[in-house]
Amino acid sequence: DTAVSQTPKYLVTQMGNDKSIKCEQNLGHDTMYWYKQDSKKFLKIMFSYNNKELIINETVPNRFSPKSPDKAHLNLHINSLELGDSAVYFCASSQAQAGAGEQYFGPGTRLTVT
Amino acid sequence: GEDVEQSLFLSVREGDSSVINCTYTDSSSTYLYWYKQEPGAGLQLLTYIFSNMDMKQDQRLTVLLNKKDKHLSLRIADTQTGDSAIYFCAESRDTGRRALTFGSGTRLQVQP
Numbered sequence: 001d002t003a004v005s006q007t008p009k010y011l012v013t014q015m016g017n018d019k020s021i022k023c024e025q026n027l028g029h030d031t032m033y034w035y036k037q038d039s040k041k042f043l044k045i046m047f048s049y050n051n052k053e054l055i056i057n058e059t060v061p062n063r064f065s066p067k068s069p070d071k072a073h074l075n076l077h078i079n080s081l082e083l084g085d086s087a088v089y090f091c092a093s094s095q096a097q098a099g100a101g102e103q104y105f106g107p108g109t110r111l112t113v114t
Numbered sequence: 115g116e117d118v119e120q121s122l123f124l125s126v127r128e129g130d131s132s133v134i135n136c137t138y139t140d141s142s143s144t145y146l147y148w149y150k151q152e153p154g155a156g157l158q159l160l161t162y163i164f165s166n167m168d169m170k171q172d173q174r175l176t177v178l179l180n181k182k183d184k185h186l187s188l189r190i191a192d193t194q195t196g197d198s199a200i201y202f203c204a205e206s207r208d209t210g211r212r213a214l215t216f217g218s219g220t221r222l223q224v225q226p
Contacts, residue, residue, distance in 0.1 A: 004156075031212065033213065035214075040218070041200060041219045042218055043202065043214075043216040045214065045215075048213055056213050090157065092157075094212065100145045101145070101206065101212050102159055102162060103147075103159070104159065105156040105157040105158075105159075106156055107155060107156040108155075108156050
């Protein structure tokens with residue numbers, strides 16, 4: 001019954017590796033997002049997809065590549081991981097043009113790069 | 115540019131009211147939100163307010179918006195220890211982009 005789910009919840013990996021984080025929503029929303037929360041709890045938008053189309057791509061290294069196979073899924077692939085990539089990554093979804101377009105967040109994936 | 119600011123820390127006693135403040139700079143902000151984050155957890159949407167409103171009440175929560183001063187506040191009545199968390203204000207614009215711009219978060223500590 002989880003509305004927005006992410007896997008894995010924790011990810012520990014070494015520098016230089018490639019890893020993926022998966023996100024799924026069962027709310028029927030048409031827009032999904034990836035946010036990054038740093039060690040100081042600051043949250044910043046990374047990407048947004050609307051109906052599988054990329055609509056927001058903030059200043060994020062091109063080592064990060066989002067992929068949306070369908071409206072319910074938005075995965076994040078990260079190549080050549082660096083120490084500075086350590087953070088908590090949150091997926092969110094919303095129905096973009098409906099009212100306040102409230103965004104619902106997943107539980108987060110804590111990525112630790114060693 | 116977009117900038118949302120909050121004070122970092124607030125401590126209250128159980129049963130008191132808490133008021134968490136937020137200021138923003140983007141005059142085209144359409145919706146303003148309050149999210150709660152408990153330790154190790156995701157963000158829980160508490161409430162939101164449309165920019166043409168000045169107040170919204172939802173049970174123990176009261177949101178006040180002063181659009182002229184670009185000031186938003188969240189009042190929690192009868193604060194409980196379970197309210198201890200980080201509270202984020204966020205804004206978005208009605209442009210289809212809809213990404214949230216977050217404040218730095220206010221850590222609320224409720225003392226028994």
